[in-house]
Amino acid sequence: xxxxxxxxxxxxxxxxxxxxxxxxxxxxxxxxxxxxxxxxxxxxxxxxxxxxxxxxxxxxxxxxxxxxxxxxxxxxxxxxxxxxxxxxxxxxxxxxxxxxxxxxxxxxxxxxxxxxxxxxxxxxxxxxxxxxxxxxxxxxxxxxxxxxxxxxxxxxxxxxxxxxxxxxxxxxxxxxxxxxxxxxxxxxxxxxxxxxxxxxxxxxxxxxxxxxxxxxxxxxxxxxxxxxxxxxxxxxxxxxxxxxxxxxxxxxxxxxxxxxxxxxxxxxxxxxxxxxxxxxxxxxxxxxxxxxxxxxxxxxxxxxxxxxxxxxxxxxxxxxxxxxxxxxxxxxxxxxxxxxxxxxxxxxxxxxxxxxxxxxxxxxxxxxxxxxxxxx
Numbered sequence: 001x002x003x004x005x006x007x008x009x010x011x012x013x014x015x016x017x018x019x020x021x022x023x024x025x026x027x028x029x030x031x032x033x034x035x036x037x038x039x040x041x042x043x044x045x046x047x048x049x050x051x052x053x054x055x056x057x058x059x060x061x062x063x064x065x066x067x068x069x070x071x072x073x074x075x076x077x078x079x080x081x082x083x084x085x086x087x088x089x090x091x092x093x094x095x096x097x098x099x100x101x102x103x104x105x106x107x108x109x110x111x112x113x114x115x116x117x118x119x120x121x122x123x124x125x126x127x128x129x130x131x132x133x134x135x136x137x138x139x140x141x142x143x144x145x146x147x148x149x150x151x152x153x154x155x156x157x158x159x160x161x162x163x164x165x166x167x168x169x170x171x172x173x174x175x176x177x178x179x180x181x182x183x184x185x186x187x188x189x190x191x192x193x194x195x196x197x198x199x200x201x202x203x204x205x206x207x208x209x210x211x212x213x214x215x216x217x218x219x220x221x222x223x224x225x226x227x228x229x230x231x232x233x234x235x236x237x238x239x240x241x242x243x244x245x246x247x248x249x250x251x252x253x254x255x256x257x258x259x260x261x262x263x264x265x266x267x268x269x270x271x272x273x274x275x276x277x278x279x280x281x282x283x284x285x286x287x288x289x290x291x292x293x294x295x296x297x298x299x300x301x302x303x304x305x306x307x308x309x310x311x312x313x314x315x316x317x318x319x320x321x322x323x324x325x326x327x328x329x330x331x332x333x334x335x336x337x338x339x340x341x342x343x344x345x346x347x348x349x350x351x352x353x354x355x356x357x358x359x360x361x362x363x364x365x366x367x368x369x370x371x372x373x374x375x376x
Contacts, residue, residue: 033053044327049284050090066087083287097151124271143176175211199336202232292325
């Protein structure tokens with residue numbers, strides 16, 4: 001008996017404990033974070049949930065298909081054959097707008113870098129216009145912005161319009177960087193207030209090759225505007241004058257640096273991919289509930305295999321199955337009645353707001369769950 005205790009203490013017990021720890025770490029439900037944004041339900045038995053999927057360390061996860069999600073009602077798995085679960089086009093529920101703010105002060109327009117910037121901005125807008133609306137504005141040392149390709153409903157308008165940057169001549173060769181950023185956030189907010197969908201997500205991308213020289217707006221006021229904004233903000237810098245600290249002070253959600261004109265397009269491409277990945281990490285999952293009465297808790301679990309590792313994450317929501325019956329079409333688009341995104345949740349008994357609330361960013365947090373009715 002003594003030798004057995006010694007054996008357990010000396011070798012077997014630590015090995016067993018290590019094995020238990022390995023199993024706990026490797027097979028737990030950690031790895032993915034699902035953020036609930038809005039839910040909707042309606043007769044005959046439609047349920048839809050809009051949510052975001054990220055890794056546990058905050059990186060967006062896009063491109064998941066419906067079979068990567070498991071649906072539970074009140075703790076019991078719902079058969080995919082019974083639920084007919086499907087990923088609906090998220091554009092049916094949300095509007096994503098990106099405003100590209102381009103420095104066209106004298107240091108850009110008179111330096112021979114204009115065409116390089118135009119080519120990079122053209123590829124940027126072409127990539128993003130496939131999934132969202134893009135507006136392009138220029139700035140110099142003047143107080144106001146110059147609309148190069150304002151937000152429109154015309155497909156490809158930004159890609160066509162951005163080429164006008166090639167002939168842009170600054171009225172003031174100075175650089176009103178701080179003021180332009182504040183104006184850009186205001187312009188983005190104005191555009192999103194007219195978006196057609198109830199959930200609205202905005203992104204500001206700032207390109208510049210230098211510091212603010214116009215001093216129309218202080219750095220502190222500019223940084224406060226960025227911090228207080230619900231929108232994502234990315235920064236692209238060109239050359240040595242734009243320091244890494246300056247870039248990070250603007251790009252609260254990410255930065256890219258081009259050391260010379262040859263790497264400008266790569267910097268734009270890097271930020272475009274970040275924004276596209278973020279947009280694709282939002283999902284609208286619709287399914288047909290087998291419930292026929294009463295209130296229920298729905299849990300959606302994402303299961304993603306990465307080699308030998310399985311990443312999982314869950315979210316929960318509620319719905320009322322009163323009057324549910326047969327005849328459900330899971331592809332029926334929902335209508336969310338709260339005019340806000342994931343910066344504020346909606347209470348299912350709350351009536352629609354009379355005016356649009358501030359749009360949500362990809363970094364905002366859910367404060368409450370929401371439910372709404374489907375389109376009739």
